[in-house]
Amino acid sequence: MEVSLDWKNFFYIFSQFVGFLVGVVLIFFGFRKNRQNILLGFNFLVLTYSSFIIWLITTSYFVYFPQLYRTGNFTGLLFMPMMYLYIRMVVTGKKLHWKDAFHLIIPFVFLVDYWPVLLLESSEKLALIKSEISNPALFTSFNQSRFFPDGFYTPFRSFVLSIYWILSVYWVRKGSMKIGKEVFSKEWFAWIKVFLVLEFLVFFPFFLLFWTVDPITAFHLVHIAIVLLNLSTAFSLLFFPKILYGLDKDLFFSHLKKQKSKTEILENLSKEKSSEIETKIKVVLEDQKKYLQHSYSIHDLSDDTGIPTYLLTLYINNVLNTSFTDLINKKRIEECCQLMASRKYSHLAIEGFAKLSGFNNRNSFSLAFKKFKDMSPSAYYKTQIN
Numbered sequence: 001m002e003v004s005l006d007w008k009n010f011f012y013i014f015s016q017f018v019g020f021l022v023g024v025v026l027i028f029f030g031f032r033k034n035r036q037n038i039l040l041g042f043n044f045l046v047l048t049y050s051s052f053i054i055w056l057i058t059t060s061y062f063v064y065f066p067q068l069y070r071t072g073n074f075t076g077l078l079f080m081p082m083m084y085l086y087i088r089m090v091v092t093g094k095k096l097h098w099k100d101a102f103h104l105i106i107p108f109v110f111l112v113d114y115w116p117v118l119l120l121e122s123s124e125k126l127a128l129i130k131s132e133i134s135n136p137a138l139f140t141s142f143n144q145s146r147f148f149p150d151g152f153y154t155p156f157r158s159f160v161l162s163i164y165w166i167l168s169v170y171w172v173r174k175g176s177m178k179i180g181k182e183v184f185s186k187e188w189f190a191w192i193k194v195f196l197v198l199e200f201l202v203f204f205p206f207f208l209l210f211w212t213v214d215p216i217t218a219f220h221l222v223h224i225a226i227v228l229l230n231l232s233t234a235f236s237l238l239f240f241p242k243i244l245y246g247l248d249k250d251l252f253f254s255h256l257k258k259q260k261s262k263t264e265i266l267e268n269l270s271k272e273k274s275s276e277i278e279t280k281i282k283v284v285l286e287d288q289k290k291y292l293q294h295s296y297s298i299h300d301l302s303d304d305t306g307i308p309t310y311l312l313t314l315y316i317n318n319v320l321n322t323s324f325t326d327l328i329n330k331k332r333i334e335e336c337c338q339l340m341a342s343r344k345y346s347h348l349a350i351e352g353f354a355k356l357s358g359f360n361n362r363n364s365f366s367l368a369f370k371k372f373k374d375m376s377p378s379a380y381y382k383t384q385i386n
Contacts, residue, residue, distance in 0.1 A: 012055050012227065019048030019230035022237065029244055036246055039086045039096075044233070046075045046082065051226040057140070058219050060133050066125040070114050073142065076157055077107040080164035083199070087168045087192065090246040091175035106160060110153070117144045136219055161203040169196060175247070184249040187242045191233075198232065201225035273307075277315045280305040291331045292358040298324045329368040332357040336369070336377070340384045350377050 026041030053072030056062040062069070081103035085096060111118075117125075132139040143150040172192055179185045202225045236243055245252040284290050284304045293300070301324070302309045316324050336357040339345055345353065354365035354377075369377040 009055075009059065012051070012223065015227040015230050016048050016052050016055070018234045019044055019051060019226075022230065022234045023048060025237075026244075034245055034248065034251060035095075036086060036089050037244055039082060039089065043079055043082045043086060044230070046079045047226060048230060049075045050079065051223060051230070054219055054223045054226070057133070057136055058223065062129050062133055063126060066122045066129055069120075069125040069129055070117050070142075070144070073114075073153055073157065074107055074110055077110055077160065078104075080161045080168075080199075081106075084164045084168045084171075087171050090188065090192075091171045091178075093247070109147075113145055113147050114142075116146070158203045165196065165199060165203070168199075172196065179247065184242070184252070185247045187240050188246055191236050191240065191243050194232065194236075195229065198225055198229045202229070273311060274315065274319060277305070277307055277311065280307060281312075281315075285327075285331055289331075289335070291328045292335065292356075294358060294360055296328060296358065326371075328358075330372055332359060333369055333372045336365075337373075337380070340381050343385065346385070350381070353377065353381075 023041045023044035026037045026044060028041075030036065030038030030041055050072055053068065053075070056065060056068070057072075085100060085103065088094075089096065117128075120128075128144070129139075140154050141151045142148075142153040145152060148156075172189065175185075176189055179189070202222055242252060281301070284301060288304075290296060290300070290304055298309055298312055301307075302312055305312070313324070316322060316327055320327065322330075336353050339353060339356060345356070348356070350365075351362050354362050357365065359365035359368070366377060369375075369380065373380055
């Protein structure tokens with residue numbers, strides 16, 4: 001079987017890429033600014049993975065990924081509880097509690113139930129896939145269950161998803177009534193309501209259409225709903241970044257103020273100070289070679305140049321796009337290479353070159369040398385004396 005990347009498959013793959021990207025961005029943003037988004041980002045990674053599994057089923061490409069057999073249901077059972085917890089966190093402003101681990105019981109039961117199947121060799125999984133892949137209804141009947149009858153998991157999963165969806169609607173409705181006409185929260189509530197409508201379409205086709213249309217059509221409807229979820233969220237976050245702050249108005253304006261202050265400082269720095277700082281740093285580091293002093297710090301550079309430490313840090317980080325440590329170490333490594341090339345210090349060991357170059361010890365010298373020259377100092381020295 002060959003993989004055919006027609007427009008439909010390309011569209012699905014593109015949406016999965018977008019979903020993965022959204023998840024990673026949300027997690028990254030969550031660690032830096034708003035921890036609630038870590039959970040939201042994880043949800044999108046799970047949702048994207050489920051979309052990928054559905055795509056493998058509907059295209060019969062699952063034969064190329066036997067290791068993933070029966071993993072899609074686990075992520076499907078994870079998504080709605082995690083999304084519910086995210087919504088509850090935003091509306092209540094409360095963090096997760098250890099009791100929330102209760103929501104992982106159902107995915108855990110599935111994991112225990114299918115553990116023997118998950119541990120099968122790839123060849124054994126491939127044989128099972130080939131025997132079922134031509135019939136999506138059979139494929140999703142989960143007839144390898146140890147604890148439940150065939151066909152149990154698909155309707156049960158839809159039932160569980162619908163329960164969590166109702167709970168999510170409850171918290172959104174409660175939050176809307178509590179917040180009232182507060183302007184800042186409108187964007188998040190508008191986004192989450194659209195999200196819940198699209199989320200409804202993920203499990204609703206099963207209840208409405210599963211018994212009246214062929215399974216492959218139902219799968220496509222679910223897949224399209226997930227695609228719309230991924231893409232609509234990506235565009236929402238792009239054009240309405242306030243969504244990332246949930247209902248936390250203070251956090252949003254705090255970060256906005258910090259960003260504005262940083263921009264103003266950089267503009268002021270680039271207009272009035274950059275040329276002056278560049279000249280003074282050049283005199284101190286290139287002409288006077290103050291970096292050869294052991295334990296030379298940014299405070300020493302501030303004293304030598306007469307420039308405040310914070311301005312030096314801004315200039316080095318944002319104009320030179322490096323750190324103070326890397327700036328100094330790079331100068332020291334360049335000096336060391338000149339010493340080695342001169343052959344005037346052939347009596348010195350590596351430790352001697354490190355000391356002459358301003359390093360306190362051999363370890364920091366070796367690490368810096370490898371970082372800037374991609375080889376050890378001893379290997380580089382051999383190239384100079386041979």
